[in-house]
Amino acid sequence: MGTELNIKVKSNLVNKYRGGYPLITKQAINDVGSLEEGVLINLIDEHNAFIGKGYYGKQNKGFGWVLTRNKDEKIDQSFFERKLKAALDKRRSFFQDKETNAFRVFNGEGDGIGGFTIDYFDGYYLINWYSEGIFTYFDHVLTSLKNLVQYKAIYQKKRFRADGKFIEEDGFVDGERGEFPILVKENGVNFAVYFNEEAMVGVFLDQRDVRRTIRDKYAKGKTVLNTFSYTGAFSVFAALGGASKTTSVDLANRSLPKTIEQFSVNGIDYESHDIIVEDVFHYFKYAGKKGLKFDMIILDPPSFARSKKFTFSAEKDYKNLLKEAIAITEKNGVIVASTNSASFDMKKFKGFIDTAFKESNSKYKIEEEFSLPRDFQTIREFKEGNYLKVVFIKKLNG
Template identity: 40%
Template sequence: MKTVTLKERHDKKYKDGYLVVEESDVFDMDNLNEGDLFILKNASEEELGLFYFGRQNRGIGYKVSNDLSVRLTQNYFTDLMKKARLEREPLYRAGHTNAFRIYNGEGDGLGGFTVDNYNGHLLIQWYSKGIYRYQQEVLTALKSVFNYESIYEKLRFEKEVPTYLLTDTPTEFPIIIEENNLFYTINFEDGPMTGIFLDQRDVRNKILSLPLEEGTMLNLFAYSGGFSVAAAKNGMDTTSVDIAKRSLELIEQNFALNELTLDNHFRYTLDVFDMFKYCRRKNLLYDLIVIDPPSFSRSKKRRFSVKSNYHELIEEAAFLTKANGYLLCSTNASDYTLNAFKKMIESTLENQTRDFEFVEVMGLPKDFKTTNLYKPSKYLKVVLIKFLD
């Protein structure tokens, strides 16, 4: 069996069960090909677990087991899928939602890939060439455990994130999914995304229940308008902003699906900071502002990262939120802890001299199963704030 050896005094987190070997912790390793199994050792030659080799971000492999005799066989993947299927039984029985995650990487036992169910159409997302080596085993396991109409895959480790059909009959996209009695269009073949972020299901449901009927909502980084649809169904007038022109069409489709007219629902193709300037000029104020930016982006005008620039979004949004209004701040930056995120929000709003309170903190829905052995698996942080003045 091939081995990877850690630097001295870099083994504590792995002894505690950490699931990803970070390359910066490695002292030496055998010649490994993507997908190879290896034993992780510390500087004293103590064996810390079995991993597979797969480069992803700063990592070089995911933990398979403490049992060094385990192998990534067909039976191994079938057992993983059976356990994952059992965990999602309540969602399969739900009458109002038919799109959710059915396998969530390390949270369900092995990291490096995920599987989503969109009303019977399954999408596998592969994050390294290492786990992709076991594509056929995973596909066979999926087919034996889950009901499906079609199965597709996205190769996240490739620059253009190509999408491929893995079953015989192609699907005619877009398809329609239901979530908490709302409807959205889905297309696996329209770039790296699908039309909705399934991990925000609980947040959309929260917006549906906020006491803001006849209020106004500003949805920044709106994408396909999922938050806007929920707010509109709650009786609010909405304004959706995204720099991508494609978003306008997606938003209009989702409003039509939910029998919502576009009256009093405005859509802008703008950089959000330009939108802030427009709102100030027009003296526009909102009862709810949703901020859900990408972790990193770059445009002709500016470079944005969550850790460096999120506070700028909050400063502008605080100026545009009405008294007793809400600010919903969301990030999927896995290297930004919830505690740090909350502290940044709190210090930014205190500098704005507005009286506020934290109403609720949300994270991933239950189907996005996480594990304490790998904190980045709990990547989604959502904080709902209410202004009291």
């Protein structure tokens, strides 16, 4: 990887990159031809002046990431180790927390190297790789991590496609193989997690503050509908916060046993809650016909989803999803509207909320809002990196 290739940035985007923008986008550079994944590239302007150095790695976001604006800085193992050490140092307080032992320790471009993340689960480290390009630096990342931390085991997930398919494998890298599920804690609540199954592990760590808020401030005595519920994490927190009943709805067959498991590892009788495998949009229609209403509805859809009859895109369809929820929310009930779509900002998201309530002839009040927790480090030069938007909305009388 000693060779560095010069790539010219289109003139209208030069200032953006000089200002610190880290993602090498398809719009920024001319035809890259057949570059080798992981090759180091120097971004230059029309006068061949150096802008930044990064690597080529195709992923859904673009063609790679800028790593340094210092032409002479070497992208070697010590570079990776410095970045990892700085990230770990910032999160020292998380390692001291007796109530939470699952969090992010390296957040891609937010910690200086786009394309991979590292999560910590009670002594286990999980690396997520998002392109073949960054994966070529596997040895640098692994050596750095081994030099910096004590661990039970290191696992990895390759989240990039090879020949159109995600690479599925056991994921074990080093240490002692885990006995799955591994039980971790978040704000005193147990989660069963798996590193040896599919792309996800069983819990999305970026919703930690939202789950705690639901438990501590909103759930007591309430009926709660958790849509796109995955493994039921929001339902578990609601139940532990004293919800009178939770209803979890997700289309995936695996959501039923996974949700039962998350209830069970917290000593909750899952049979006193409803866990439904069904298309969320079908369920809204069913609830409307039956006259069902809920005190709290949690909306946390994927940015894009497809079922047999519906295609959902957060940017196009979130407003209508909100309208479905408003129709079955009790007066003075709360809708927790969440999206992880990076294609629009909080201002636009609040616009969807406002339009949905107006079209539903309902009034509302925003109670509070959340973005990423602080272990999910972001940088102001890359606003898309702060993708999470969560708004607690009260449906008012009248």
